Amino acid sequence: MTGTTAPLVLIVDDEPAQLTLLRHNLTAAGFRVATAQDGEEAVLAVAEQGPDVVLLDWMLPRLSGLEACRRIKATPEGRATAVIMVSARSEERDRVRGLDTGADDYITKPYSVAELVARVRANLRRVRPVSVGQVLEHGDIRLDAEAHRVSRDGTPLHLGPTEFRLLAAMMERPGKVWTREALLDRVWGREVYIDTRTVDVHVGRLRKALCARGGADPIRTVRGAGYAMG
Amino acid sequence: MTGTTAPLVLIVDDEPAQLTLLRHNLTAAGFRVATAQDGEEAVLAVAEQGPDVVLLDWMLPRLSGLEACRRIKATPEGRATAVIMVSARSEERDRVRGLDTGADDYITKPYSVAELVARVRANLRRVRPVSVGQVLEHGDIRLDAEAHRVSRDGTPLHLGPTEFRLLAAMMERPGKVWTREALLDRVWGREVYIDTRTVDVHVGRLRKALCARGGADPIRTVRGAGYAMG
DNA sequence: CGATACTGTGACAGTGGTGTGACAGTCGAG
DNA sequence: CTCGACTGTCACACCACTGTCACAGTATCG
Numbered sequence: 337m338t339g340t341t342a343p344l345v346l347i348v349d350d351e352p353a354q355l356t357l358l359r360h361n362l363t364a365a366g367f368r369v370a371t372a373q374d375g376e377e378a379v380l381a382v383a384e385q386g387p388d389v390v391l392l393d394w395m396l397p398r399l400s401g402l403e404a405c406r407r408i409k410a411t412p413e414g415r416a417t418a419v420i421m422v423s424a425r426s427e428e429r430d431r432v433r434g435l436d437t438g439a440d441d442y443i444t445k446p447y448s449v450a451e452l453v454a455r456v457r458a459n460l461r462r463v464r465p466v467s468v469g470q471v472l473e474h475g476d477i478r479l480d481a482e483a484h485r486v487s488r489d490g491t492p493l494h495l496g497p498t499e500f501r502l503l504a505a506m507m508e509r510p511g512k513v514w515t516r517e518a519l520l521d522r523v524w525g526r527e528v529y530i531d532t533r534t535v536d537v538h539v540g541r542l543r544k545a546l547c548a549r550g551g552a553d554p555i556r557t558v559r560g561a562g563y564a565m566g
Numbered sequence: 567m568t569g570t571t572a573p574l575v576l577i578v579d580d581e582p583a584q585l586t587l588l589r590h591n592l593t594a595a596g597f598r599v600a601t602a603q604d605g606e607e608a609v610l611a612v613a614e615q616g617p618d619v620v621l622l623d624w625m626l627p628r629l630s631g632l633e634a635c636r637r638i639k640a641t642p643e644g645r646a647t648a649v650i651m652v653s654a655r656s657e658e659r660d661r662v663r664g665l666d667t668g669a670d671d672y673i674t675k676p677y678s679v680a681e682l683v684a685r686v687r688a689n690l691r692r693v694r695p696v697s698v699g700q701v702l703e704h705g706d707i708r709l710d711a712e713a714h715r716v717s718r719d720g721t722p723l724h725l726g727p728t729e730f731r732l733l734a735a736m737m738e739r740p741g742k743v744w745t746r747e748a749l750l751d752r753v754w755g756r757e758v759y760i761d762t763r764t765v766d767v768h769v770g771r772l773r774k775a776l777c778a779r780g781g782a783d784p785i786r787t788v789r790g791a792g793y794a795m796g
Numbered sequence: 797c798g799a800t801a802c803t804g805t806g807a808c809a810g811t812g813g814t815g816t817g818a819c820a821g822t823c824g825a826g
Numbered sequence: 827c828t829c830g831a832c833t834g835t836c837a838c839a840c841c842a843c844t845g846t847c848a849c850a851g852t853a854t855c856g
Contacts, residue, residue, distance in 0.1 A: 440688060441671070458670060473640045496832055510642055511713040533814090534834055540815060558714045559813065559842070560727030726843055763803090764845055770805060789802065789853065797856100804851070811844075822833075 343460050344368045346387035348378040348404070349422075350397055358391065361449045362456070375399025379407045382414055389456050392439070394423035409438035418459035422447075472507040474565055477546070477554060479507055491549055498523065499542045506555070506565040515562040539563055573690050574598045576617035578608040578634070579652075580627055588621065588682075595683045605629025609637045616643045619686050622669070624653035632667055639668030648689035652677075702737040704795055705784060707776065709737055721779055728753065729772045736785070736795045745792040769793055 345367045347358045359369045370385055372378040375396045382390060390408065394401040401421060408414035418440040441459055443452065472479040476489040481504060486493045495503065501523045506514060514522070516532040524530055543555055556564045575597045577588045589599045600615055602608040604627045612620060620638065624631040631651060638644035648670040671689055673682065702709040706719040711734060716723045725733065731753045736744060744752075746762040754760055773785055786794045 458668075471636070471640055498833075508642070508645070511710070511715070513712065513714040531835065533836085536814065537816080537834075543815095557814075561714050564713060728844075761846065763847090766803065767805075767845075770803095774805095787803070800853105800855080802851105802853075805849090807847090807849105809844100809846095811842105813840105813842085815840085816838090817836105818838105819836085820834095823831090824829105825831100826827105826829085 343389065344370060344385065344387040345456060346370045346372060346378065346381055346385065346390045348372045348375070348381075348391060348396065348401070349393040350374060350395070354393075358452075361453065367456070373397075375401065375404035375407075378404050379411075382408050382417060383411055387417055389459050390417055390419045391452075391456070392419055392421050394421060405439050420455060420459060472504065474507050474510050475554060476551070477503075477507070479504055488546060488549070488551060493545055493548070495542070495545055498538055499545060502538055502542055503546075506563065510565045513558050513562050513564040518562070535563075573619065574600060574615065574617040575686060576600045576602060576608065576611055576615065576620045576647075578602045578605070578611075578621065578626065578631070579623040580604060580625070584623070591679050591683070592686070595686075597686070603627075605631065605634035608634050609641075612638050612647060613641060613643050617647055619689055620647055620649045621682075621686075622649055622651050624651060635667045635669050644668075650685060650689060702734065704737050704740050706781070707733075707737070707784060709734055718776060718779070718781060723775055723778070725772070725775055728768055729775060732768055732772055733776075736793065740795045743788050743791050743794040748792070765793075 345362050347355055347362070347369060348371070349355050349358070350373050355371050355373075359371065362369050370381060370387060372381045376399050378390070378392065378396075379399070381387070392401050392405055392408075396404065399407075401423070405419050405421065408417075408419060419438065420441040420443055421439045422443055422445065424445045441455055443455055472481065478487045479485075479500075484500065486495055486500065486503065502519065505519065505522045506512075516535040519535050520528065520530055520532065539555060543553055546555070547553055554565060556566065558564060575592050577585055577592070577599060578601070579585050579588070580603050585601050585603075589601065592599050600611060600617060602611045606629050608620065608622065608626075609629070611617070622631045622635055622638075626634065629637075631653070635649050635651065638647075638649060649668065650671040650673055651669045652673055652675065654675045671685055673685055700711045702711065708717045709715070714730065716725055716730065716733065732749065735749065735752045736742075746765040749765050750758065750760055750762065769785060773783055776785075777783055784795060786796065788794060
């Protein structure tokens, strides 16, 4: 669930053919994939692996998709993941029931792979705000998260991976002051032992890159607190 | 966007009949409703009113729904709201384009009111938990805790860390008289050995900063007791 | 009025937070 | 392998900020 690894999608379906097909397509789209074959497995897998998105088939052995969804959404991990119900039923009352159970989205068979992937991305965007196709703008700075590109005033900039994530985090909430600890959490990952002063160094490098071709420093230092955009 | 008031839904459509219909149904469902008639209005309305959900028609004058969605999602307010694209086009490639622009959901005409409301609710569930930074105001003084910013009458002020915390504490409870000991506790920390007269010095510095560009002294000295805002 | 207690504030030295160049270690590409 | 890109740490310099003091100003009371 940190910004560094690929998003994890849990596929729940009882037909092996479906699992293989989906795994193949989602892997090709850059996601990590986990699978479960019935509702109980699904609930367990969510608790253990904390996926970012769950593709949940409506018809499942042992525990219906609807009930599985309810149980998933009853856990803290479940609330932090997006559940997409997959079903052959396209009647409206089912859609309504599905959404009111806590499902985040609903997709009906037959669906195209393109739409499925787009849906997964769209839901992912809410669960992991920055990591997926999103263009952030702040003043003359543009950051394309999907293409991994940054430009200032139209001219492209070269940033290392860490500086890129650092900029992305700060651009996501302009004005917000990030403590060094918060940035370590967000940019480096939750379980890392890193000197907080390292943040200073990377902020310095980011500043140098952003101001290489002139322009005001877009990063504000708040003494005793941390850093902020704008 | 606060927790106490009803969720705000922004309806964007150029047909007055649609606006009236949607407003009626959503109001009946317990939402607050705002409206916009074209894409530019929509982008503006999102920035100004910070709705929880936007119902965005695909076909709009001046700025297409797609482009409006992109611009909305490039702003911090936009990222904190759910955008539901509404369209007569049900072809798949449009859905994909819509979702990849940053839209959170997609609904096609004709839709039933029940499904629409269910979708709005489902999207709301994800958007609502996002809390917004606390902004304290007292007279013409504004203190943004998250951004660590203070302004008086619109002009930004520079405060040191201690003065900032001091002001924040006093603004949190306007009128309350703080003893020097209470302020030491609150601002400096519980187990500090500091001369109580130090509080006086910092209050003085805070006053100087607040009144640097004119204006009445917002801090009241209570002889024998301490200090208070207003 | 004088005495006393309390508060405002300029000055100042010390501290500690921050910017930054240097450097060694790691990793992947060629 | 070598090379280059990137990372994390350190040391040093700088200066904004801090806490304290001394003295001046002001309210309170006999």
